[in-house]
Amino acid sequence: MNSKEFESLEKREEELFRRFLEKNSHQSTAIISAEPETPDSEQRSETVAEAENIIADDGEEKEISTIKMLIPQCLLSKRQRLQGIKSLLSALFSKEGSQKLTSLAFIAFLIAFLFLNIVTPSKKLSENENRTLALFPKFSLERLTDGSFMKDFESYISDQFVFRNHFVSAKRRYEVLSGKEENHGILFCDGGYLIENSSGLTNEYISPNIKAINNLASVKRYNVSVAIIPTAYEILKDKLPKFAYTDSYGRLQNQLKKELKVANIIDASPILSKNADQYLYYRTDHHQTAHGSYYTYISLCDSLGIQGVSPNEYTIEKMSDKFYGTAWSNSGFAHTNKDTIYRYTPKKPLEATVSFPLENKTMKSLYNEEMLLGKDKYAFYLDGNHGLAEIKTNAETGKKLAVIKDSYAHSIIPFLASHYNEIYMIDLRYYNGDIFEYLYANNINDVLILYNQNTFMTDSNLSKITEFYKVSPYTTVPDVSYxxxxxxxxxxxxxxxxxxxxxxxxxxxxxxxxxxxxxxxxxxxxxxxxxxxxxxxxxxxxxxxxxxxxxxxxxxxxxxxxxxxxxxxxxxxxxxxxxxxxxxxxxxxxxxxxxxxxxxxxxxxxxxxxxxxxxxxxxxxxxxxxxxxxxxxxxxxxxxxxxxxxxxxxxxxxxxxxxxxxxxxxxxxxxxxHAVPETGVVKIAKNKVKTFAGKGKYDTVKIGDSVVKKIEFKDTLLKVADSMVVSAYKVDTSKIASASLYLGGGATAEEVAVFEATDEKYAKELENVLVPERIERKKLDFKNYIPAEMTKLSNPYIVRKGKVVIVCIADKADKSTLEKLIK
Known part of the structure; x- marks a missing residue:
């Protein structure tokens, strides 16, 4: 038997063996483990031929036992054993074997999945979905019995299970491939744009939001402007799928003009529509680009009484070309171009510091370049979402502005920063304090409401203004009639x-x-x-x-x-x-x-x-x-x-x-x-008195109290504020460790002052220059007013010991008493 004949024989054997195993899979293990013999080729050829004849005569219904007898174990070569292993694996996935394996595999999967959920740390934020995730709920018997614990636990499991992002992404890709034009509120538009659908015009949120703004404007100290910015859905409507557009922005503007009781209602849509062929909105995110924000800024300028800066006065820098926004994350549509983040830097240098009081955090720029390294690259502008952000600039305009806003403001406010010394950003989604108290405490009169149309139509947090309007003591204003x-x-x-x-x-x-x-x-x-x-x-x-x-x-x-x-x-x-x-x-x-x-x-x-x-x-x-x-x-x-x-x-x-x-x-x-509200026209002069240097050796208040008690005075003397010490004696606060001053009600010239200087040289200056000058000024006050007091002023008691100086103006006082007090 030549090689070709032998190869043909082996193939015939393998085919018969395969058929045998298909019908008799439960014996595969025994057959594979048997020790083979070494038959001659003639015996093998005869046996195979007989088996083939039986199958040819009787077809597939022939009892497998017949074939089994015709294929002795001695036919099993090493190659056939390998084929048997393959057949064994196939058998395991058929009917009975498959059921057993599936059960074992499912149990193993559950154990592994549970283990991974236990050891994987919980995430606070989903960058893909740009939202906060539920964390493990706080346990108590009360929360367990009232059902709140299990409700929160379900949210926790839903948000925190392993490979969650992969499952969410797979589901969204399936929906895209099924031919849907919209997924999770995101429309698949021309030019690779993923545009957030309009929320629709309903009064569930719009009317309460208008009421909140009117309540704020009714407090007469505030000049309120309102800018509701159109989204890409409005400005890029020619890119939307057919029949997807309905006019909600235009109707919203009409409602605002009809119901808002404010002088300035700003509509940015004309200038944005005029420049719609430019890169105004991100393809993968609902925000405006830096270019779109510039045009929105220009639309704000006239109403805010400021002169817009020409685009030629900025240096425009590309900061990142790898931005995928929230529209991309929510849509599951992976095949679109990345977006580019730009920065407009004014050629006229602007210094700005941004502080976040709720987080006790400060940055010395309007931009956080570290955010460009993460997924939420839009947070490059003003560090993303914060309840409060306070901006101080070197603009030297003397102007302040409060902006009650959503995240659309973040790329717009850097343009406004050139026009204001102070800008206060308030995000009512995260700030729960009394907004009227906050505005009053910071002496703010000009307020800008800045939202995109979808947020304004769906967000309820503006109603916090109404809640505080009902109870805040800072909403009360007097009758402005004189x-x-x-x-x-x-x-x-x-x-x-x-x-x-x-x-x-x-x-x-x-x-x-x-x-x-x-x-x-x-x-x-x-x-x-x-x-x-x-x-x-x-x-x-x-x-x-x-x-x-x-x-x-x-x-x-x-x-x-x-x-x-x-x-x-x-x-x-x-x-x-x-x-x-x-x-x-x-x-x-x-x-x-x-x-x-x-x-x-x-x-x-x-x-x-x-x-x-x-x-x-x-x-x-x-x-x-x-x-x-x-x-x-x-x-x-x-x-x-x-x-x-x-x-x-x-x-x-x-x-x-x-x-x-x-x-x-x-x-x-x-x-x-009995003070009326400030008009905001006057720039407040912050001339706060500096504190004394401190680190003194003596308690000047204790010494002063002792002088007042031990010396006989006609009037009642009380200690006055440190600011009065400074203005009365014209002292350099950096050279005074501590001081105290006691005065009467104005009917007498009586007075006690105690100083501890930081060095003896300045104490001598107090004794010989500053104190005598103070007394001379008092003489001018009393010379024609109460002449009888001139006797006291002509004979003041001034004692110095080292760095300590005591001044006493009274009818009767002796230096020995004062010297004892110093000791």
Whole structure:
């Protein structure tokens, strides 16, 4: 038998053996494990031929046992054994074998799947879907019994099972391949665009959102603008599938114009439609590109009162060409081009710092280039979504803007940054605080509502404005008509940072005990006749000192106690009004407060020419003047008078005219409770007093308290704010470790001051220069006002020991007592 004949024989044997195993698979293992013999070729040929004849005669129905007898184990070669193994595997996947294997495989899969779910860390965020994933729920018996635990657990399992992204992607690809034109709200459009479908125009969210904006605008301190930006669905509608477009944006704009009670409703669609052939929207994301954001910025400029910057004034940089956005992730459509991220950098240098108060995070740029390394590359703009983001720039425009927004704003605000010193971004999806308090605390008047059309039509978070509008104390505004100011929500001390107080010795008491960081132009005997001529301790008249300022937000005037004796109310009012007019020549937008003349005690009234009845007449004329001159009138007289129209003796201090220290602080609180909202026209001057250097050896407050207790004073002395120490003694705070100052109510010149300098040299300067200059200024105050106090001022007690200086102005005090206190 030649080689070809032998090869043919082997093939015939294999075919017979295969047929045998197909019919008798349960014996495969035994056959394969048997030890083969070595037959001769003739025997093998005869046996095969006989088997083939039997099959040919009887067909496939022939009993397999017959074939088995005709194929002895000695025919099994090594090659046939391998073929037997293949057949065995086939048998395992047929009927009975398949059922057993499937069960075993399924059990093994479940065990492996459970193990992987246990050891795989949970993810907080799905970058593909751009959403937060459910985490393992907090367990408690109460949550288990009420069903909330199992509900949250189901969400956790749904979000956190292993290979989740692969399963989600596979499902979406199947839907795409099935011929759908839309998947998960994403339309498959011409040019490779994946465009988010319109949410549709329903009032479920639109009406509450309009109501929220109207509530915000009803607080009269805010200038509210609204910009609802069209999406690619509107601007690129020619790329949508046939019959996919319905006009929701146009109808939304009509509804906004009809129902919103704001002056500025901005429609960016004309300029975007005009440039629709440009790369305005990402192909794989719902946001605008930097180019689209530039055109949107231009549409905002006119309404916001700013001049748009030409595109030639920017350097345009390609930051990444590997951006796949949320539309790509949600659609499951893998075959589209990647998007490109651009940055517009103004050629005129702009410095900006962005802080995120809720995360205690800061970055010194409007862009976070690290985000370009991850999937959510759109977060390159302003670091993505945050509840609050506060931007400070070197624009030097003095303007502030609050932007209540969604993520569309992130690529638009970098353009606006060139026009504002401060921009406050508020995302109500993540910020749950009182928005009215936040706006008030940051002295913001201009507010921009900036959303894309889909978010505005589907998001309920704008309704947080309405909820806080109902309960926030910061929504209350007074009747803006001029005249008496009713009690309002109390303001903080910073309200007075840009204020000037003009007045006589009563205003000195406000300076001493209010703690306000204002400028005080006051002295005993100041009146409407000498406002332009009397030289204040600074060497200028009150009017000249005001005109020398760069800015002025508020003017508080308290004059008249020294003039009511003349009974010339109209002449008095004319001089008062002329002073206001002259201030407004330089500061036309200043808020002017006329403070009423305080009553005096009945005991004092019996001894002087000032009468409470005349005070009432002059106050009535001041109220008329306030309305004539469009000023606000603060009725201190009604607050402090008793049932007889006089100042109670308990309040009148030691002379029946001036208040005691405690009551000056009460007066300061009254001013804080009777303040009108700021207009936003005036730039607030943040002239905060620096703190002392610290690290001193002595407790100056303890020393001061001891002096007040051990020295006999006519008036009651109380400690005043550190700001008063600085303004009274003109000290350099960096050279003072600590200090304390105690003053009376204004009826006396009595005073105690304690300083610890940082070095002995500055202590000597205090002793020999600064303290004497302070005393000379006080002499000017009291020379014509209360001459009897000049004796005290001519004999002050000044003690220095090393770095410590004590000043005491009193009738009786000896240096030995003060020196002991220093020791």
């Amino acid at each position: 005249g008496i100011v009713p009690k309002q929500t109390i303001v903080d001390d910073s309200y007075f940072d840009d204020a000037v107080f003009v007045g006589d010795s009563l205003t000195i008491g406000i300076e001493n005990f209010s703690g306000f960081n204002s400028q005080f132009l006051c002295m005993g005997g100041l009146n409407t006749q000498n406002l332009e001529t009397a030289s204040l301790p600074m060497g200028k008249s009150a009017l000249q000192a005001i005109k020398d300022r760069d800015s002025l937000g508020k003017l508080y005037i308290m004059l008249g106690t020294n003039e009511v004796i003349y009974n010339e109310k109209d002449e008095f009012a004319k001089r008062y009004g002329d002073f206001i007019d002259k201030v407004r020549e330089k500061f036309p937008d200043v808020i002017v407060y006329i403070q009423s003349i305080l009553p005096i005690t009945k005991e004092k009234e019996a001894t002087v020419s000032i009468k409470n009845s005349s005070i009432v007449i002059h106050n009535e004329r001041l109220l008329e003047l306030a309305k004539e001159k469009q000023c606000y009138y603060i009725d201190l007289h009604s607050y402090f008078k008793d049932e007889n129209g006089a100042l109670p003796y308990s309040i009148g201090g030691s002379d029946g005219i001036h208040l005691g220290p405690v009551h000056y602080r009460e007066l300061a609180t009254y001013l804080k409770e």
